[in-house]
Amino acid sequence: xxxxxxxxxxxxxxxxxxxxxxxxxxxxxxxxxxxxxxxxxxxxxxxxxxxxxxxxxxxxxxxxxxxxxxxxxxxxxxxxxxxxxxxxxxxxxxxxxxxxxxxxxxxxxxxxxxxxxxxxxxxxxxxxxxxxxxxxxxxxxxxxxxxxxxxxxxxxxxxxxxxxxxxxxxxxxxxxxxxxxxxxxxxxxxxxxxxxxxxxxxxxxxxxxxxxxxxxxxxxxxxxxxxxxxxxxxxxxxxxxxxxxxxxxxxxxxxxxxxxxxxxxxxxxxxxxxxxxxxxxxxxxxxxxxxxxxxxxxxxxxxxxxxxxxxxxxxxxxxxxxxxxxxxxxxxxxxxxxxxxxxxxxxxxxxxxxxxxxxxxxxxxxxxxxxxxxxxxxxxxxxxxxxxxx
Amino acid sequence: xxxxxxxxxxxxxxxxxxxxxxxxxxxxxxxxxxxxxxxxxxxxxxxxxxxxxxxxxxxxxxxxxxxxxxxxxxxxxxxxxxxxxxxxxxxxxxxxxxxxxxxxxxxxxxxxxxxxxxxxxxxxxxxxxxxxxxxxxxxxxxxxxxxxxxxxxxxxxxxxxxxxxxxxxxxxxxxxxxxxxxxxxxxxxxxxxxxxxxxxxxxxxxxxxxxxxxxxxxxxxxxxxxxxxxxxxxxxxxxxxxxxxxxxxxxxxxxxxxx
Numbered sequence: 259x260x261x262x263x264x265x266x267x268x269x270x271x272x273x274x275x276x277x278x279x280x281x282x283x284x285x286x287x288x289x290x291x292x293x294x295x296x297x298x299x300x301x302x303x304x305x306x307x308x309x310x311x312x313x314x315x316x317x318x319x320x321x322x323x324x325x326x327x328x329x330x331x332x333x334x335x336x337x338x339x340x341x342x343x344x345x346x347x348x349x350x351x352x353x354x355x356x357x358x359x360x361x362x363x364x365x366x367x368x369x370x371x372x373x374x375x376x377x378x379x380x381x382x383x384x385x386x387x388x389x390x391x392x393x394x395x396x397x398x399x400x401x402x403x404x405x406x407x408x409x410x411x412x413x414x415x416x417x418x419x420x421x422x423x424x425x426x427x428x429x430x431x432x433x434x435x436x437x438x439x440x441x442x443x444x445x446x447x448x449x450x451x452x453x454x455x456x457x458x459x460x461x462x463x464x465x466x467x468x469x470x471x472x473x474x475x476x477x478x479x480x481x482x483x484x485x486x487x488x489x490x491x492x493x494x495x496x497x498x499x500x501x502x503x504x505x506x507x508x509x510x511x512x513x514x515x516x517x518x519x520x521x522x523x524x525x526x527x528x529x530x531x532x533x534x535x536x537x538x539x540x541x542x543x544x545x546x547x548x549x550x551x552x553x554x555x556x557x558x559x560x561x562x563x564x565x566x567x568x569x570x571x572x573x574x575x576x577x578x579x580x581x582x583x584x585x586x587x588x589x590x591x592x593x594x595x596x597x598x599x600x601x602x603x604x605x606x607x608x609x610x611x612x613x614x615x616x617x618x619x620x621x622x623x624x625x626x627x628x629x630x631x632x633x634x635x636x637x638x639x640x641x642x643x644x645x646x647x648x
Numbered sequence: 649x650x651x652x653x654x655x656x657x658x659x660x661x662x663x664x665x666x667x668x669x670x671x672x673x674x675x676x677x678x679x680x681x682x683x684x685x686x687x688x689x690x691x692x693x694x695x696x697x698x699x700x701x702x703x704x705x706x707x708x709x710x711x712x713x714x715x716x717x718x719x720x721x722x723x724x725x726x727x728x729x730x731x732x733x734x735x736x737x738x739x740x741x742x743x744x745x746x747x748x749x750x751x752x753x754x755x756x757x758x759x760x761x762x763x764x765x766x767x768x769x770x771x772x773x774x775x776x777x778x779x780x781x782x783x784x785x786x787x788x789x790x791x792x793x794x795x796x797x798x799x800x801x802x803x804x805x806x807x808x809x810x811x812x813x814x815x816x817x818x819x820x821x822x823x824x825x826x827x828x829x830x831x832x833x834x835x836x837x838x839x840x841x842x843x844x845x846x847x848x849x850x851x852x853x854x855x856x857x858x859x860x861x862x863x864x865x866x867x868x869x870x871x872x873x874x875x876x877x878x879x880x881x882x883x884x885x886x887x888x889x890x891x892x893x894x895x896x897x898x899x900x901x902x903x904x905x906x907x
Binding site (some may be wrong): 347402472641 | 683705706707710711713714715726753754755756757758760761791794795800808809810812813816817819820822823826828830831832833883
């Protein structure tokens with residue numbers, strides 16, 4: 259299915275309406291829905307959340323655009339509500355966290371492979387191995403605190419093995435800034451990939467910051483504090499690959515196109531027919547937003563949107579297990595770190611990063627403590643201990 | 649200063665803020681239509697019909713939490729048991745087995761949490777009559793029960809790693825207990841009360857499992873479950889005894905720090 263980005267009006271803005279009953283739909287089933295349905299729900303919440311942030315900031319810096327931003331943003335907010343509320347209430351916060359890390363791993367891996375720019379692809383692979391390790395640590399936490407198996411959420415699509423150890427992921431802020439793409443020469447897909455992954459990581463950072471203090475267990479509280487700090491590093495990293503010289507309207511155009519791209523990708527891959535219809539509805543909403551922003555772009559910037567956007571949406575993001583790619587990346591790049599915007603072997607890290615890391619870890623490491631002697635086993639490590647004893 | 653001299657640190661009740669509380673109460677009376685409220689509340693009582701209407705709609709439209717994974721081929725004892733019992737739905741038994749398995753497995757972690765608290769006990773955080781050995785004995789038996797259920801499920805051809813619907817719902821219910829036990833501020837008596845809640849539920853559930861196994865003519869399994877129930881009954885006795893001793897001692901003013 260080909261989706262044209264121009265002359266495709268989608269759903270007119272004035273028809274993009276909701277009731278409370280419409281907004282709060284039946285949630286997905288934690289047990290019966292495919293894990294990738296949950297992955298898509300989580301990612302699209304992140305996409306809409308970032309759209310909301312951007313549209314607020316843009317409004318605060320651009321008086322002429324305040325009214326159209328307010329109109330579009332209200333709809334985007336309600337889209338986010340409908341999407342996020344698809345998560346059922348029987349997901350514990352740590353189970354939801356497992357879902358979040360699965361999103362980070364599988365979507366970042368898929369995007370790293372579809373990214374045409376080699377440096378940007380390296381940026382994604384770099385972050386991927388860190389989120390991969392977070393999944394391992396949180397799986398240990400879920401097992402040891404709640405006595406549950408993370409694979410009930412992962413459905414065997416993602417490995418639970420150590421990645422680049424969280425304890426060494428802590429870097430000086432200046433070693434998290436990367437080189438940005440050039441707005442004049444970068445492929446549209448590169449710009450959209452950056453928005454997708456940055457949105458996902460920003461959502462994750464905010465989620466951990468919100469739920470971290472809701473745990474009573476001190477190990478959980480410390481672990482969320484530690485991993486939230488890495489997610490903040492990731493938001494810095496992914497935000498920094500975006501060209502800061504893009505105009506606000508250029509960015510808004512890219513945001514709307516990327517939202518359409520992501521809903522299209524979800525729609526193509528979705529196995530639950532009820533959820534698929536939501537992705538289709540919102541694809542048409544985003545095409546409506548894009549149509550509006552395209553006109554604003556022409557009016558205010560006197561430029562052709564075709565300078566920025568492709569004529570049709572790229573091939574959809576692949577929603578399937580990226581296990582082999584992750585394992586290859588792990589084997590080849592586990593010892594990478596960063597010195598400024600350059601990726602280097604850990605032995606060549608900056609003194610600033612070493613000093614920062616040594617200090618922050620100086621009273622112990624929750625990510626090391628939680629996973630001490632932890633190895634994932636089907637049915638939890640208690641089942642593994644029994645197997646060993648037998 | 650408005651507040652009374654502190655009798656204790658708890659600020660949650662209205663007695664701690666007599667002036668502000670009086671203003672709040674009179675505000676409701678002065679600034680709302682009290683007559684209209686009295687009229688409607690007399691008719692409705694404390695019914696929250698609006699909330700119930702929303703809830704009812706969702707209850708009627710909702711799908712179940714999820715389904716029970718049924719093995720492609722029912723094995724051995726369950727297959728022959730079902731044949732003898734006739735008309736029984738294996739899904740019910742497998743759902744309950746999965747629930748018990750998850751509960752016992754989580755129970756191990758709950759006890760480990762209290763063991764840590766017991767090991768950390770000192771004058772300010774007393775464990776009273778509770779011993780690490782006593783807790784560990786219960787913990788180890790919960791683990792044995794988990795393994796018993798794992799073996800039972802696998803012998804019957806079921807996937808012991810799957811999360812059944814009742815396991816999921818029990819997991820949600822247990823979250824509050826886990827949260828309270830893992831809070832470093834909760835005292836040993838508070839933890840014991842929570843463990844007692846867990847053990848009482850556990851006992852009732854094992855009794856039901858034994859009944860179901862009996863209905864399905866799974867005699868050997870029922871006997872093994874009887875042994876587990878005997879151990880669980882001892883857990884209730886032990887935890888209740890510790891709990892009552894600590895609380896009665898506290899009440900009698902025997903030396904025990906109140907947090």
